[in-house]
Amino acid sequence: MPQGVAWVPVDEALALLRARLHAVTVPEDVPTAGAQGRILAAPVTARRSNPPRPNSAVDGYGFAHAATGDGVQRLPLVPGRAAAGQPFDGEVPPGQALRILTGAILPDGIDTVVLEEDCATDGQVVAFDGPVKRGINTRKAGEDVTEGATILPAGRRLTPADLALLSAVGVARVAVHRRLRVGVLSTGDELLPDPARDAAPHQIFDANRPMLLALIAAWGFEPVDLGHAPDDADVIAARLDHGARHADAILTSGGASAGDEDHVSRLLRERGTLSSWRIAVKPGRPLALALWGGVPVFGLPGNPVAALTCALVFARPALSLLAGAGWLDPQGFTVPAAFTKKKKAGRREFLRARLTEDGAAEVFASEGSGRISGLSWATGLVELPDEACAIAPGDPVRYIPYASFGIMSAG
Numbered sequence: 400m401p402q403g404v405a406w407v408p409v410d411e412a413l414a415l416l417r418a419r420l421h422a423v424t425v426p427e428d429v430p431t432a433g434a435q436g437r438i439l440a441a442p443v444t445a446r447r448s449n450p451p452r453p454n455s456a457v458d459g460y461g462f463a464h465a466a467t468g469d470g471v472q473r474l475p476l477v478p479g480r481a482a483a484g485q486p487f488d489g490e491v492p493p494g495q496a497l498r499i500l501t502g503a504i505l506p507d508g509i510d511t512v513v514l515e516e517d518c519a520t521d522g523q524v525v526a527f528d529g530p531v532k533r534g535i536n537t538r539k540a541g542e543d544v545t546e547g548a549t550i551l552p553a554g555r556r557l558t559p560a561d562l563a564l565l566s567a568v569g570v571a572r573v574a575v576h577r578r579l580r581v582g583v584l585s586t587g588d589e590l591l592p593d594p595a596r597d598a599a600p601h602q603i604f605d606a607n608r609p610m611l612l613a614l615i616a617a618w619g620f621e622p623v624d625l626g627h628a629p630d631d632a633d634v635i636a637a638r639l640d641h642g643a644r645h646a647d648a649i650l651t652s653g654g655a656s657a658g659d660e661d662h663v664s665r666l667l668r669e670r671g672t673l674s675s676w677r678i679a680v681k682p683g684r685p686l687a688l689a690l691w692g693g694v695p696v697f698g699l700p701g702n703p704v705a706a707l708t709c710a711l712v713f714a715r716p717a718l719s720l721l722a723g724a725g726w727l728d729p730q731g732f733t734v735p736a737a738f739t740k741k742k743k744a745g746r747r748e749f750l751r752a753r754l755t756e757d758g759a760a761e762v763f764a765s766e767g768s769g770r771i772s773g774l775s776w777a778t779g780l781v782e783l784p785d786e787a788c789a790i791a792p793g794d795p796v797r798y799i800p801y802a803s804f805g806i807m808s809a810g
């Protein structure tokens with residue numbers, strides 16, 4: 400890295416974010432049914448066991464195991480049946496059996512159920528081969544969850560499966576963090592916000608704002624569109640002021656570098672509390688991390704590849720912390736490389752990557768930071784360490800699927 404510039408290593412920038420940020424949202428009570436993606440503000444305990452009572456796991460015939468033995472068993476059938484939602488009102492005497500369906504509470508006198516496919520019956524007597532294992536094809540009360548048990552911890556981001564679990568144990572409402580509001584501002588004189596318009600040669604369509612707004616929504620946060628500002632410090636400052644009033648965090652893109660028109664970095668340095676600016680990472684080295692009116696601002700680089708990479712690597716774990724879900728490290732997988740690459744020491748590199756049919760990581764043909772098509776082509780990123788390395792096909796590399804960053808990919 401050039402002399403005279405303090406390049407902050409990725410891990411140091413992440414540690415700084417982790418140490419300085421904390422949950423900013425207040426709890427609110429919401430119905431369980433609509434709580435997908437919300438973050439629990441408190442641990443949840445089961446109001447009821449699952450299953451609440453012992454029941455049958457299959458359609459078949461139930462009886463007391465003690466009265467059965469080896470060889471062919473012939474048990475007279477008690478009239479009636481036990482079904483889910485239609486409990487059998489009575490007791491089944493030892494040596495007799497009852498028709499029972501999946502999910503039915505085991506009536507008194509039944510501790511074992513034989514599968515109907517393993518039985519013969521004329522409607523009066525049921526016959527099957529013994530011996531039968533005691534308790535077979537039954538489910539114990541509370542075998543899944545016991546009443547009063549802690550089922551989900553504070554900070555948990557609720558999944559569809561969690562909604563099933565909460566509902567099953569009678570939890571109708573949950574205390575969750577209010578959704579984190581995240582502002583997104585694009586900067587640059589060249590930007591044209593509306594892709595339906597005709598662009599002059601010097602203009603480019605704003606690609607970052609729709610991408611970042613969608614990213615925020617995919618992470619379960621509330622996107623706040625702060626629009627687009629020209630390269631004018633006063634206008635950008637006014638937008639940041641507006642953002643600080645209406646959002647809990649702000650992502651800007653563009654103007655993060657050191658050029659004449661890079662007003663975001665200058666503003667954050669002069670009027671915000673800029674913590675970190677030049678990060679030893681590619682793409683994305685001019686990343687600004689600052690506070691504006693007490694609100695964290697991620698000054699992402701303008702190049703869309705760098706903007707997305709920095710959002711995934713730096714903004715995601717930090718926003719998760721602010722939102723009450725704790726710090727998130729993306730899960731990576733070690734896979735063989737399907738490419739050749741040499742890098743120098745001193746900065747972390749992220750390459751657009753996807754897996755071949757054999758499960759090796761191939762990388763996009765160009766590392767150019769403006770090559771948006773590569774972001775669409777990829778299904779994740781390969782992370783290369785800060786140290787120097789020379790990678791040959793077959794060498795292990797760390798592949799982080801987009802899904803590990805909480806976003807969908809096409810593949």
Ligand SMILES: Nc1nc2c(c(=O)[nH]1)N[C@H]1C(S)=C(S)[C@@H](COP(=O)(O)OP(=O)(O)OC[C@H]3O[C@@H](n4cnc5c(N)ncnc54)[C@H](O)[C@@H]3O)O[C@H]1N2
Binds near residue numbers: 652702769
């Ligand atoms: N002297 C230096 N020049 C540059 C450096 C540096 O360290 N020293 N870093 C380079 C790197 S790396 C990047 S990345 C860019 C990032 O700079 P900025 O954050 O100041 O971004 P801009 O200059 O405003 O824009 C860069 C590029 O991206 C396009 N852009 C910006 N916003 C959008 C948007 N919303 N949608 C689509 N494309 C966008 C913009 O038109 C530029 O082409 O700086 C390098 N230079």
Ligand code: MOO
Binds near residue numbers: 702768
């Ligand atoms: O951040 Mo820049 O996009 O590395 O090229």
